[in-house]
Structure formats: structure tokens, C-alpha cells
Amino acid sequence: MACICDTKYKKLDKNDIDYLTSIVGKERAFSGEDISEDFSHDELGGVSKKPDILLDVLLAEEVSKIMKYAYENNIPVVARGSGTGLVGASVPIHGGIMMDLSKMNKILELDEENLTLTLEPGVLLMEIGQYVEDHDLFYPPDPGEKSATIGGNISTNAGGMRAVKYGVTRDYVRGLEVVLPDGSIMEFGGKTVKSSSGYSLKDLICGSEGTLAIITKVILKLMPLPKKSISLLIPFKTLDKAIETVPKIIKSKSIPTSIEFMERDVILAAEEFLGKKFPDNSADAYLLLTFDGNSKEDIEKDYENVAKICLDEGAIDILIADTDERKEGIWSARGAFLEAVKASTTEIDECDVCVPRNDVAKFINYTYELQEKFNVRIKNFGHAGDGNLHIYVLRDDLSKEEWDKKLSEVFDCMYEKSTELGGKVSGEHGIGYAKRPYLFKSIGEEQRQLMNRIKLAFDPKNILNPGKVCE
């Protein structure tokens, strides 16, 4: 029971294709050349493979029937949302069946008395934001990729900008309907606020990257919408100075919604990419803070308090963005960092370690040592307020062999450093396929085997998204 067996999966034949097609109908089933290349990879590439059959599902009952057939016939299955992942979690590396859940995209119920939103897994993050704001409500998690589905966000326990004050996706998942690998449909959690009723299966599904069950319905917790927000862009002479200020902000009684850090070279890349000027690019490093609340006065008291802390710690200036236009200017640049970095080179790969908040500067400085040592460009930005960094290694003009070798060496160093600091391999992007070796090293063989046994408790035949996370 300790390790996952090397099961031989069944190769799909015409009978399988015909039966699976009959479940959803011909219009929603694709095989062979009819499957778009898009479904063979996710946003970062690296690993790619097409499924043998792609099924657009619309109902939990369809998911259940397909899963049941796969279970009986030993066929691997992968569920996919928008495909915006960065670690290959939704790539069908063993072929088999891919279920596309992006068209299960209905908002089912807004319950204003319990402040819950019930929806299908394919609803996009941007749609949720708009819908709840139209009802004067708020779904706090705010990952950068707004065209991700909520199912995908739950599967990676996505974090985002507002985690400092509001927490991550897990904290807003009240209930889930899922289909297990044997096809049975189950509900975990619900509209209730508290539970101490057996193991928290809902929390096990959050962050499990589609390896334990397929999410077919979601109940999210909402909050009242804060009426106002304001952003502060705070230039510092050095990155160290900026980062060292963060624990002091966190300890003040004025909790910002977000605390991002950025350096001049990433800002310059974003300016070039967007063709727009950032409000300031004269300093080496910046903190970008947001405060939200219900009145201008509430927020003012908070940000004045924090501004004072920053100035005491050596901030050069405090730039206040209190109009929608100014905030948009700053945040659209922040939102474009990944694309800007991508556009500045031939290929990138990414490390999103999460380290203790007071080790952020130490870690970033280490990446600069690596930049020198390995003679490769490395760019950083990320969530200083919660220690979750996004570090990009740039291929530039390296040959495939050089790139693979260098990337692997640089990553080995970074993940080792993260573990040494008590950090985690991934803060919010997940492990998927690409980060498994680093997870294994970080948690050790015994804990990996424990995770594998949990996987088998859900999926004894190991047919659901095999070869991912802990396998």
C-alpha cells in the first residue's frame, strides 16, 4: 500500500471512444486530430501531451459516468479548466481522457443571508469578481490570472495579492461537490460556517491539483464589499531596506490588504511591454501597498500610520494613488510583470517558493548570487507581505541543452535554500508535474509516501491525473 503501482493503463480503442462520445454527444467529444494543440499544455509549457479523447462536460452526472467508465476500464483521466496553470498539472502525460470543465460555468445561487455563492467550477475568477461586486459583495482572493477558473484556483489553493489581509482561496471555500475516481458523487462541507465533523475532506481537495477528485460544484464564502481602497507606492534606496520594513508593517495595527515588492528593472520591462510610464522608476526598489475599508477616514488613519513606519525605515517618498485612474496605472503594471518578463526573453521558468516573511530579502539576495554564479538573468517580484516570491529564470540565447542544465542547477540551489529557510516549494502555483522533484526533496520520502497513501485512499487504481504532485 505504500507506493503507487506501475499500473499499465488501457489504451483507448474504438469502443471506448464510441462509448465515451455517447455520454456527452458528438458535438462535445473530440479525438485525434480534432483535439486542439491548446489542450496539450498549460501556460508555461515545458511538458506537453495530447489526450486521446477530449470531452466537454456540462453536468456532474456526465463527469460521474465518464469517471466510472474510466475506473472500470483503467483509463487515466485529467480534468482541465482554463489551462492557465504554470506547473503542468493539467497536462495528460499518460494520454487517456481529458474532461474540459470550462463550460460548466454557471453561477447557481447567491445566498445573501449566508453570504455564499454557489457556482460551477468553470466560472472565471474575473466573472466572480464582477458578479459579486454588482451585488455589493466581495470575494477576496485575487490571483493575478483573472481568466483562471474557480475550479483551478481551488485545485492549487491560489493565493494572490490580498492574502496579507484576507487569506487564500482555501479560506473562502465553504463546500464542494466532487466526483471521486470511482464515479461516486460526494459533498464535502456546505453552507455552514464551522465544522468539526470528521476529517476535513474539503481542505484535502483544496490544493490537490485534480489528483483526488474532480470538483463539480463550489460554495464560496463572500464578504461585504469594502467601499474604498487606496494604494501607496513607496520607493526605497535598496531592496533590503524595502523588505526589512515589511515585518514592521505587519506588526503595526494597520493591516494592509496587500504588500507587493518590485525592483526597477521589472518596472522598466513592464513600461516597455505596456508602452506606458509607471508613476516612478527612479528608485531601486518599491513596496506597493493597498488598504481597504469603508471610509476614506478609516483608510487614511491606517495608511498614515504605515507611511510613517516606512519613512522611519528610510523610504524615499510616499506616492499615494487614491483615484481609480492612478490605482489602475500602478496595478496594471503590476499585473503585466509576468507577461513583460516573458516578452523580454525567449523562454522562462518560474519558482514560486514561499519563505518566512522575514527571510524574503535573504532569499532574493541569494538569487542575485545565483545570477552571478550561473551567468543567467533572474527577475523577481512578488508578495512580500506573505513571503511568496515569483522568481523567473530567463533563457535568453542559451541552447536547449545549456538551458536545461543551467535551469536545473539554479532551481536545485533555490529550492534547497528555501527548504533551509523553512520555506515551501510552492506558495500558490502548485507542484503539478514540473515541481515534483523539489517537493520530494523538501518533504522527504516518508511524507511523500504518506501523501501517496492518501492519494490511494481516494484513487486506488491511480487513474485520476496520475504522475502529478506526490507520485
Place this chain on the structure above:
Amino acid sequence: MACICDTKYKKLDKNDIDYLTSIVGKERAFSGEDISEDFSHDELGGVSKKPDILLDVLLAEEVSKIMKYAYENNIPVVARGSGTGLVGASVPIHGGIMMDLSKMNKILELDEENLTLTLEPGVLLMEIGQYVEDHDLFYPPDPGEKSATIGGNISTNAGGMRAVKYGVTRDYVRGLEVVLPDGSIMEFGGKTVKSSSGYSLKDLICGSEGTLAIITKVILKLMPLPKKSISLLIPFKTLDKAIETVPKIIKSKSIPTSIEFMERDVILAAEEFLGKKFPDNSADAYLLLTFDGNSKEDIEKDYENVAKICLDEGAIDILIADTDERKEGIWSARGAFLEAVKASTTEIDECDVCVPRNDVAKFINYTYELQEKFNVRIKNFGHAGDGNLHIYVLRDDLSKEEWDKKLSEVFDCMYEKSTELGGKVSGEHGIGYAKRPYLFKSIGEEQRQLMNRIKLAFDPKNILNPGKVCE
């Protein structure tokens, strides 16, 4: 693999007793008559049994050695904190080894930069509160039983008064060191704020009631201490009126820290029990709200907004407790409700279902129907803000047989109603031994078996706290 086998456990012989005693030393090992009666039951009674050996442990390494021996020799083990549980979770129903972790009670590190507190599992809730407040910090979870250990609180995912604004114990557990049933020591989570690095084992341990692993170290998340708080006691003509106001408060942009409800008869019982007058006992039902913040003005704006909502919804009055003395008067009564109810009869049993917030009135009215139907006294109070009710059935002068029969019938009705409303069997007290039949009925056989398979992934020989939760 689907169900837990009827393993025959080894009966402890002299060799076992001698070896286990040698691990901790004679001063910390007790067997036979030397074991106090206290260790045979928890706070509510109902089920009782003494262990064959009681070991006071002080180190994770001791826990590991004992567990390893138990694993090799097929001996059941139960971990115990303060024994303040209410569902028999810490009762060694199969005898065997009991480890008392209450003397692993050291606070190990306050990390003011990461806002974490690292401590041993036996530290009491009241000690944590005092310690962090002395450092101008805040551990928000606030269960009524302040002499519970943090290990116990994590094991039941305890909730408490402040869950409306701040969430439950799970939300403040950053990291755990645990000993698995085979004796291996593992770390789940850490000081990092975010993680998407494999299955969330930390979240699986929270609420698992000592059935998956033994917690030997805890990293808690802290917050800055709010400077001020204020309580409002709000009388209503009827309970329905009071409860119907709650969803409107939740939806306002002024989130209270806590929203409790109480009825006159429970207040009268508390007055008698404490020998002290409650500020008011003229109304049938009350809401008790608390607001916290960093200035009087911040809080005032919030509570004035909510007071207006309550008056619009028919509140008779708004009684403000803004001095420590007044707050103490109200909250000490609230804190004494359970003891007061206990003191008013011969025996009680309790149901702590959690229903959707807007079904609280419906559920409580149903308990009054049951009171009539079964001719038995039932008392209610609880956390209106999160739908978590504490409903006490009173034995009074019923014979043992009458009591057992009536209690079982009343509970059957209550738990069925809860499930019908989409509620959970337990909001914060857990399942333990006593509530298993209701959990089984509520989640169904397939989900119970899934939980059992997860149990076996941790504990293949089923030696850790057997016969609890999902078994």
C-alpha cells in the same frame, strides 16, 4: 482496504509495562490503581474506561518511542490534554496506553517578525491569551473552555466566540510537528503564510480528534492586538426577531467580532448559578454582540450602524457595555451558561450542530417542538453569528433507562433536522465516541469509508485512538 479490520489488540503484560515505564521513568508512569479516575472520562461523561498504563510525556522523542513500541506490539494508544472534551474523544475505550501531553506545556518561541507563536501542545488556551496580550499580540480563537490545551483545540478545530470575524482554530494553525502511529516524527506546514505544496496534511490533522497522529509541537499565527472592544446586549421581544436580525448584521459592512444569542431562562439559570445579576433579564431573547478595533471612534461607527439595524428590526433597547466591568459582567454570565445548565439538573447531554446561519431560528423552534413532544427540558444558547448552536437536553428526574431512550430519540430528531437543513453534526465539539452514529447517518456510508481509508493511510494497524470519529 475499505473498512477497518477487527484487529485484536495486545493485552499489556508486565514486560510491556516495564518497557513503557522505562521510556519516561517511574515518576511519570502509572498503572492499575495508581491511575486516577479522572483519566477514564472527559467533561461530559457518558463513556468511561481507564487505560492500562498512563504515561506523562515531555518530549516528542518519548511520544515517538512509545508509539513505535505500540505499533510493533499492536497496542492501542490515546493522547490526552486537559480532558475537557465533550464527546469522549480522549477516552481509551480499548484500554492500552494513554499519553498525557498536558505537561508538554512550554511556550517555545514568539517570532515577532513572522507573527507566530511556537509552543508545545499542552499549553492552555488561557495561557496563550495572556502571553500574547502581554506582547501586544492577539490569538483570536476564543472557545469558552479556557483550560483546554491548544493540542485539544486543534484536534477538534475548536471555534468559539470570535469566529464570526476571525474564523476558527484551523485558520490560526500554521504548522504542526506530529508523531505518526508508526512512531515517525513529521512536520506539516511551518512559519510560511501560503502553501500549495502537496496535500494539506496540517488541515487533515486539524479536527481529526487524535486519530491520525499525535501533535507534539504547534506553530500558531498571531495578529496585532485590537486596542479596544465593546459589547452590546440587545433585548428582543422574541427569539425569532433576534435571530432574523443576524443575517442583516452579517451583510452590513460592520462585522462584529461575535454574535451570541441567549434566552431569558438561561440567563436566569446563570444568575442563580453565579449569584450575580445580569444587566437585564426582562426580555425573552437577546443578542450579545462584540466589536473590536483600534480606536473608540472606529468601533462606534460600526456599532452605531449595527444598533440601527437592530432597532429597525424591532430590538427593544441597546445596552452598551464599554467598561471592563460591564463587559466582564455580561461575558462571565455567558461563560457560565454551560455550568449553570449543568447545575440545574442531574445530567445533561449536548448537541452542537452547525446549521446555515439563516436557519438558526428554524432549528431552535424545532427543539421547542421536541421539548413538548418528548416532555423533556431543552436549553439553548450559542453562536448565532455562525449558526453553531449548543443545545442541552436535561435529564432531571428521569431513570437511567428513560433517559437513555428519550435522549436517543430526541438526538435522532435533532441530527436528522440538522442534516435536512444542510447542517453539520458538530460545529466545534467534535464527533469523538458519542456522536459517531449521527456522523455516519449524516455523511453516508461511502464518505465514512473514504474517511476510514484516510485513517488507514496514517494508521494501518488502527492503534491510534481506535473506535472514534469515522470508525
